[in-house]
Amino acid sequence: MKRLAYRARGLTAWFDEHENYGAEDELDWLSRSGPTETPNTGPAGDHTTGKGKYLYIKSSPPSLKGNMAQLKSSLLPPAGEKGYCFTFWYHMFGATAGSLRMLLQTANPLKKTLVWQKSGNQGDEWLLVQSHVTLQRVHQVILEATVGGMAGDIAIDDMSLISGPCPASGNKTKCKKCFLSPSLSLIYLGCLHTLTFNG
Ligand SMILES: [Ca+2]
Numbered sequence: 448m449k450r451l452a453y454r455a456r457g458l459t460a461w462f463d464e465h466e467n468y469g470a471e472d473e474l475d476w477l478s479r480s481g482p483t484e485t486p487n488t489g490p491a492g493d494h495t496t497g498k499g500k501y502l503y504i505k506s507s508p509p510s511l512k513g514n515m516a517q518l519k520s521s522l523l524p525p526a527g528e529k530g531y532c533f534t535f536w537y538h539m540f541g542a543t544a545g546s547l548r549m550l551l552q553t554a555n556p557l558k559k560t561l562v563w564q565k566s567g568n569q570g571d572e573w574l575l576v577q578s579h580v581t582l583q584r585v586h587q588v589i590l591e592a593t594v595g596g597m598a599g600d601i602a603i604d605d606m607s608l609i610s611g612p613c614p615a616s617g618n619k620t621k622c623k624k625c626f627l628s629p630s631l632s633l634i635y636l637g638c639l640h641t642l643t644f645n646g
């Protein structure tokens with residue numbers, strides 16, 4: 448399994464530390480299109496178009512129950528006066544789906560804060576999460592998935608960061624789709640110009 452690195456024009460990147468290099472996790476997020484290998488779990492296709500790529504954790508062997516995979520953003524600056532809206536889509540279908548969490552981690556002091564989590568089967572559909580982040584410290588966003596059993600593939604797609612609070616549900620965001628990520632299709636990071644990090 449290789450280390451993942453998703454870049455969006457230098458503004459940020461997502462990475463997953465490999466377990467052989469001192470990572471906290473035992474698993475890696477994998478990139479895929481189309482259905483996962485195991486029947487009755489995982490999406491039929493990605494969220495963006497149905498034909499693009501998504502990231503997922505493979506819950507069948509060699510993965511073991513309790514194994515966890517962490518996807519980390521690069522360092523993000525303090526969220527500023529208005530904060531930003533972090534959005535992603537997740538797919539969590541399977542009789543033994545484990546859990547998915549969003550955390551914010553600061554480095555000094557090292558502290559992880561749980562922002563959102565879901566456990567168990569959520570049905571065969573892509574679901575939206577929007578989180579208004581107002582943390583006034585340099586931080587990373589972490590998406591962490593845990594294997595619940597063999598029918599427990601968990602997928603994510605279309606992560607985005609947009610300045611300001613999250614739009615009310617039903618409202619389309621006005622922010623343009625600014626970047627095409629090679630692997631995760633549309634990522635809106637270009638809208639994050641007020642959060643360019645110079646540290
Ligand atoms: Ca890993």
Ligand SMILES: [Ca+2]
Nearest residue numbers: 493495500632
């Ligand atoms: Ca996609």
